[in-house]
Amino acid sequence: MKIRTALTLKNTLATAAVFLACLAAVYLVSEHTRSRTFYHTLQSEAVTKAHLFLQGRVDARTMQEIYLNNRNFIDEVEVAVYSANARMLYHDAIRSDIVKEDSAMIARIRDLHRIEFRVGKYQAIGMLYRFGGEDYIVTAAAYDRYGHANLAQLRMTLATLLLIGVLLLFATGYLLARAALQPMRGIVQQAGAITASRIDRRLPVKNARDELGELALAFNDLLARLETSFHAQKQFVSNVSHELRTPLAALIAELDLALQKERSGEHYRRAMGRALQDARRMTRLIDGLLNLAKADYRQExxxxxxxxxxxxxxxxxxxxxxxxxxxxxxxxxxxxxxxxxxxxxxxxxxxxxxxxxxxxxxxxxxxxxxxxxxxxxxxxxxxxxxxxxxxxxxxxxxxxxxxxxxxxxxxxxxxxxxxxxxxxxxxxxxxxxxxxxxxxxxxxxxxxxxxxxxxx
Incomplete structure (x- = not known):
């Protein structure tokens, strides 16, 4: 995988993760707001029905019929009213009974004055309601179909935004990565033109302060060291071939001359002495060249x-x-x-x-x-x-x-x-x-x- 593609994917994934976190936060805040709003709606509905019943303006049978008729069209709030000693005074639908109040729940509401809870998909509240100098326990429960429908629509909207956003992020990231790495292509092309015969060439440095400039400078320093080593090797080979030619030629000439015809022992001894002298000269020369090569090393x-x-x-x-x-x-x-x-x-x-x-x-x-x-x-x-x-x-x-x-x-x-x-x-x-x-x-x-x- 090329750096351009890798950078695009990494940036897209990182930004998409942040984007997703923001969208999730929007959804969670919306859900919390819906839930709190619906609890307030339940409380208002519970107070209204309890007040109508306890005031005697509407009899219980009429209120129950209204509730049952409305359930066919809307998610009506189910309300129940109990006395302080847990005796049921009124219930919208005793047969369905979403909340299923018991003495323990009544006692808890009486102690805390107000509680909020869920029963399956339903939201419910229990509250202590004071009327005519007496305390009553009122419960209310309902399903917020409208609110959940809005949340479903919000989820679809956020998912669509996430998908479109990720695609736009990928396209934008790809273009930005391509533009950012464009100078790198020039460096690669320039580096490809550097060969053993053109090792003196260097990469252009447009801005020594950015990362590409630092890379080009480091590469140029490397080339300079390689050029020095390369020339040192060439110089060493040239020096060896040049300087060894003379003593080798003298040594060969001495030996050829000695072998041309029979000579006296003294003459052979002189020829061997001169050959030994030439050999020692070559030894000293080789030692000098090797030491010279060692001196070309770097200090480290x-x-x-x-x-x-x-x-x-x-x-x-x-x-x-x-x-x-x-x-x-x-x-x-x-x-x-x-x-x-x-x-x-x-x-x-x-x-x-x-x-x-x-x-x-x-x-x-x-x-x-x-x-x-x-x-x-x-x-x-x-x-x-x-x-x-x-x-x-x-x-x-x-x-x-x-x-x-x-x-x-x-x-x-x-x-x-x-x-x-x-x-x-x-x-x-x-x-x-x-x-x-x-x-x-x-x-x-x-x-x-x-x-x-x-x-x-």
């Missing part, structure tokens, strides 16, 4: 924990020195001791921060003649601040502009091996941790990387 997808930066940097230094014994790394605190260890504690991912700091320190050491990286640890306001400095060859302005460009290698690429992934990866990791990274460098004067991370 990565396990975060509290990490003390001084302890992490000590582990990073040990890790780097095991791989490069000729490197030198100095850790310096600009404040003698943090007043609160939380000032140098961040919420982060241990593996990714290790990769980022390792890349920054190795970059210092690779492009510095003394292979030295000085790491300064400090804090200010809500930031923990790390400075990675070297006194190496520095960078030109062009190299600074392209430093964080993926696979970019500067003019000093001959000084050290690399694939142009490390700096781009470091920046992504810092940004993933809601931090900032900046670089200050001059050619021949060294380079300083400044990383700011929010402490806990």
């Amino acid at each position: 997808q990565i396990k975060m924990e509290e990490i003390r930066l001084d302890e992490l940097l000590l582990d990073v230094r040990s890790l780097i020195l095991r791989a490069h014994p000729d490197y030198r790394i100095e850790l310096l605190f600009e404040q003698e001791e943090a007043d609160d260890e939380r000032m140098i504690t961040v919420e982060g991912n241990l593996h990714l921060l290790t990769i980022a700091f390792t890349n920054l320190i190795e970059n210092n050491c690779k492009y510095s003649g003394d292979r030295l990286s000085c790491v300064h640890i400090s804090y200010w306001d809500q930031w923990a601040i790390l400075r990675f400095s070297d006194a190496g060859v520095g960078m030109t302005e062009e190299e600074l502009r392209n430093l964080f460009t993926l696979f970019y290698r500067g003019g000093q690429e001959s000084m050290a091996e690399g694939h142009g992934i490390g700096m781009a990866l470091a920046r992504k990791i810092v940004q993933l941790h809601r931090g900032r990274i900046a670089v200050h460098s001059e050619a021949g004067q060294g380079t300083t990387f400044v990383v700011e991370l929010p402490h806990v």
Whole structure:
């Protein structure tokens, strides 16, 4: 069932229920009014007949004949008069006797002065009537045929109104739901035009404050995230295919050359060494690309924990020195001791921060003649601040502009091996941790990387 039809049915049923309740209230109020009016009519008729009988203006036989004759044409009120001690003085029709008075009823009327009750379809009253200084018990009963006929007509009228009202409500609700959901059809058509090759398209937002505008904005945000992931995948595949081509080609060339003819053992050892070097280069490249892909994750997808930066940097230094014994790394605190260890504690991912700091320190050491990286640890306001400095060859302005460009290698690429992934990866990791990274460098004067991370 479409939303338009469901909304129409729900609104129609809800409104019809309210409409039915209102019509039922009208009917019940009408029935109550009819009943009260007829009880007053019974009382008036009872008083009139009792007064005529007790005053002696009309004898009992005449009154009974009038009652019996009128019953053939109208629903005449049946009246009975009793003395205070329950002796019957007059009765319109003793044979039919609608009320069937007994001593208990007479006593109840005498105590309460007036009662109202029903006998089948008949309404009846009993009342204490005082005449000539004496108390009499008067009862009256009749069927309100005219009133019930009016109620039946009212029921037919209300049922007709309900049926017509429900039909009008359904038609009106359908038109309103169709008009309200018309913009949704436009959104569906626009969404259907978005494909993998046209994922940059977005849904139009006419009013950002209504529900459809919020839906379009949420869908556009989803498309933006999908586009980012889609391009990241394409970029990753492109990067892998591009960067692996060169070492694979070199590896194949070395092996082909070694197999062209018989060679000495020394020559084979050199060929295998070069092949092993190419294989290691591919391993480092693959590791870098995989880490780059991890850095493209959203923050909520990565396990975060509290990490003390001084302890992490000590582990990073040990890790780097095991791989490069000729490197030198100095850790310096600009404040003698943090007043609160939380000032140098961040919420982060241990593996990714290790990769980022390792890349920054190795970059210092690779492009510095003394292979030295000085790491300064400090804090200010809500930031923990790390400075990675070297006194190496520095960078030109062009190299600074392209430093964080993926696979970019500067003019000093001959000084050290690399694939142009490390700096781009470091920046992504810092940004993933809601931090900032900046670089200050001059050619021949060294380079300083400044990383700011929010402490806990």
